[in-house]
Amino acid sequence: MSKVVLITGTSSGIGLSAAVAAARAGFTTVATLRDPQRADALRKAAEEAGVQLDIRRLDVTDAASVAECIAGVVADHGRLDAVVNNAGAGHVGTLENESVDDVRQVMEVNFFGVVQVSKAALPHLRASGGRLVTVTSVGGVVGQPFNEAYCAAKFAVEGFMESLAPVAASVGVSVSVVEPGAVASEFVANVGVDLAEAIASAGAYAPALEAYLGRTRAMFASAAQSSDEAADTVLAALTAERPAFRLQTSDAARGFVGAKLADLDGSAVQAFTGGWIA
Structure with missing residues (x-):
């Protein structure tokens, strides 16, 4: 009997690529997304790869949706061997120019959604x-x-999972995080910001925001890896005999994360990221 994996956020990008890769590797793959009407690209990718996917609705911010989906998967397939928390949403903004509710919503999708599915x-x-x-x-x-x-x-997800990992291991569950850098996917387009309007309304932060956006566009245009390449690391976390807790998806991501982990006083990172908005 093949192992059953559930993956969230599979309408595009890493989630779509990971779903196809897992199915190709022999997993019974439950590919979930908030809006099943956005599954056309997923279905096309599965058809082109010659694999079958079990496509289901799952909204990570809706407790009833999460419970219903996971219960349905276990009822239909008899087991659940792995979960890939991939669903999330980008966000660009700075504190003075947005509301606390805006920040809460980002946390709801990207942190509490992960907690809800994992629980x-x-x-x-x-x-x-x-x-x-x-x-x-x-x-x-x-x-x-x-x-x-x-x-x-x-950061909250990383701290949560780093803390959970040894506890989960004590009952036989392996916990890993996958850290992509720049990935050429719809995620960037889905940040939901009108860039010209954002700069025009940024007030005192407009020069810094314009510099940041220019640098980011150039970096994604020249150095982004494909979602298929990033999904290879997700698959490694699913199939390695003893996966590491923390896995980066590229040499660039490894260098970026490594610089932070070696920067005890924070000065190196501040000098580096400060250059993005100079």
Whole structure:
């Protein structure tokens, strides 16, 4: 019997690529997304790869949706061996120019959504000796200008999972985080910001924001890896005999995260990211 993996946020990007890769590797793959009407690209990718996916609705911010989906998967497939928390949403902004509710919403999707899915899945992963894999970001290690709320959410996920990992291991569940850097996917387009309007309304922060956006566009245009390449690391977390807790998806991501982990007083990172908005 093949192992069953549930992946969230599979309408595009890393989630879509990871779903196809997992199915190709022999997993029974439950590919979930908030809006099933956005599954056309997922279905097309599965058809082109010659694999079958079990596509279901799951809204990570809706407790009833999470409970219903996971219960349905276990009822239909008899088990749950792995979960990949991939669903999330980008956000660009800075504290003075946005509301506290804006920040709360970013946390709701990117942090509490992960917690909600993980909590619902853990009893089943404990029963199967399974794996909990969460796609975070290099932004979960390195704070980045105009990404305060997004990085806060990803930092929270990293701290939560790093703390959970030894506890979960004591009952047979492996916990890992996957840290992508720049990935060429719809995620960037889905940040939901009208860039010209954002700069025009940024007030005193306009010069810094314009510099940041210019640098970010150039970096994604020249150095972003493909979502398929990033998904290879997700698959490694699902299939390695003893996966590491923290896995980066590229050499660039490894260098970026490594610089932070070696920067005891924070001065190196501040000098580096400060240059993005100079």
